[in-house]
Amino acid sequence: MRNKGKVDTSGVFSVFGQLCQKLNREPNRSMRDRERVFKVEFVGEGGIDAGGPYNEVISTICEELQSKFLPLFVPT
Numbered sequence: 001m002r003n004k005g006k007v008d009t010s011g012v013f014s015v016f017g018q019l020c021q022k023l024n025r026e027p028n029r030s031m032r033d034r035e036r037v038f039k040v041e042f043v044g045e046g047g048i049d050a051g052g053p054y055n056e057v058i059s060t061i062c063e064e065l066q067s068k069f070l071p072l073f074v075p076t
Contacts, residue, residue, distance in 0.1 A: 007071055014070055015060045 011017025023031070023038060031037045040053035064070050 006069075008069055009071060014064050015057055016064045016070060019057070019061065 008014040008017055011020060019038065036054055038054075040057050042053060065072060
């Protein structure tokens with residue numbers, strides 16, 4: 001959807017939106033005192049999160065936040 005120039009107003013298609021929805025269901029205490037706040041598992045891909053998938057998700061979120069795909073910030 002991002003490649004088609006559309007905007008994810010509901011947060012369903014963006015990695016940022018999916019992560020927000022997932023973390024919103026977790027108790028706040030679960031995010032304390034951990035090296036990583038969440039674990040990453042890509043659908044259809046085997047493997048254990050040893051840092052690579054986590055880093056990829058963080059990079060993707062940063063790209064999404066700077067794009068027009070997520071209408072969260074106004075470019076100045």
